[in-house]
Amino acid sequence: MARNQTADPAAWLSSMIKDHVDHSPQNSLQNKTNEKAFAEPLIGFCSGNDPLFDDYKQHVGPFHWTPLEIFALTFPEPTVTAEELTVISWILPQTPDTKSDNRKQTKWPSERWARARIYGEQFNETLRKHIVEILQKEGYEAVAPMLSPQWSRKESEQYGFASTWSERHAAYASGLGTFGLCDGLITPLGKAMRTGSVVARIRIPPTRRPYTDHHAYCPYFTQGICGKCIPRCPAGAITENGHDKNTCYKHTSVASKKYTKKQYNFEGRGCGLCQTNVPCESKIPTKEDVEAYP
Numbered sequence: 001m002a003r004n005q006t007a008d009p010a011a012w013l014s015s016m017i018k019d020h021v022d023h024s025p026q027n028s029l030q031n032k033t034n035e036k037a038f039a040e041p042l043i044g045f046c047s048g049n050d051p052l053f054d055d056y057k058q059h060v061g062p063f064h065w066t067p068l069e070i071f072a073l074t075f076p077e078p079t080v081t082a083e084e085l086t087v088i089s090w091i092l093p094q095t096p097d098t099k100s101d102n103r104k105q106t107k108w109p110s111e112r113w114a115r116a117r118i119y120g121e122q123f124n125e126t127l128r129k130h131i132v133e134i135l136q137k138e139g140y141e142a143v144a145p146m147l148s149p150q151w152s153r154k155e156s157e158q159y160g161f162a163s164t165w166s167e168r169h170a171a172y173a174s175g176l177g178t179f180g181l182c183d184g185l186i187t188p189l190g191k192a193m194r195t196g197s198v199v200a201r202i203r204i205p206p207t208r209r210p211y212t213d214h215h216a217y218c219p220y221f222t223q224g225i226c227g228k229c230i231p232r233c234p235a236g237a238i239t240e241n242g243h244d245k246n247t248c249y250k251h252t253s254v255a256s257k258k259y260t261k262k263q264y265n266f267e268g269r270g271c272g273l274c275q276t277n278v279p280c281e282s283k284i285p286t287k288e289d290v291e292a293y294p
């Protein structure tokens with residue numbers, strides 16, 4: 001099959017992802033004005049052979065797939081080595097209007113945020129499928145781990161509930177950001193975002209990872225300052241010790257679900273208060289950003 005699109009596969013895939021975010025009608029909050037769910041994405045790549053994926057097995061749990069494992073589950077026939085695989089990861093930033101609305105909230109998600117959580121994530125699914133399709137059309141086997149029928153939630157000894165593939169960990173490996181006190185991924189576009197990935201049999205030079213510490217962008221860990229996400233959480237799920245996933249889940253997926261249905265009249269959920277009105281909302285925060293923050 002022809003592979004004429006891929007002399008510079010990183011540029012080719014980046015432009016395909018950006019083009020889809022820019023032009024797909026499914027990138028929509030599905031509100032009356034049909035606003036976009038996400039602004040321009042950030043894209044990164046890492047090798048299927050990246051040793052971080054073995055580290056994830058130690059930290060998250062042995063069930064967390066390496067790129068080679070999910071690839072071999074999806075394509076049992078071909079013989080492939082981890083070096084031949086690339087993880088393609090993207091960050092979909094929330095729009096300025098969605099962030100502005102959610103900044104004002106004190107307990108529940110704004111309507112735009114709740115719409116981005118549901119309809120935006122539906123678009124993220126179509127983006128994963130779209131990237132798999134265009135790769136396969138060019139002759140590169142590809143899989144979106146989150147869409148694999150074998151993807152599942154698991155219980156991690158250290159982290160509570162986890163899953164066989166974590167989009168945020170794929171983004172971390174792809175140089176796109178590091179974890180904050182509230183567990184969100186702080187990226188150059190901030191933490192108010194959603195993320196996705198595809199594993200493909202294609203060789204692409206990895207994106208430089210400008211960090212070695214998984215908390216490098218959170219000043220709470222690097223400078224002992226900030227912690228602004230702690231009082232933002234209406235459920236008390238964030239403390240100096242980190243993020244309590246179960247408490248967060250009860251608020252975002254049980255209580256907020258009821259609120260969204262009653263208040264906005266659609267089947268939504270979410271929260272994102274710790275991702276907005278905080279210094280890491282839209283950038284990697286500096287000491288000055290934290291100090292300037294109310």
Ligand code: SF4
Nearest residue numbers: 180181226227229280
């Ligand atoms: S609000 Fe501050 S402490 Fe919380 S994740 Fe962001 S930078 Fe870290």
Ligand code: SF4
Nearest residue numbers: 233248271272273274
């Ligand atoms: S998403 Fe909401 S409930 Fe969960 S930690 Fe953030 S602020 Fe708290």
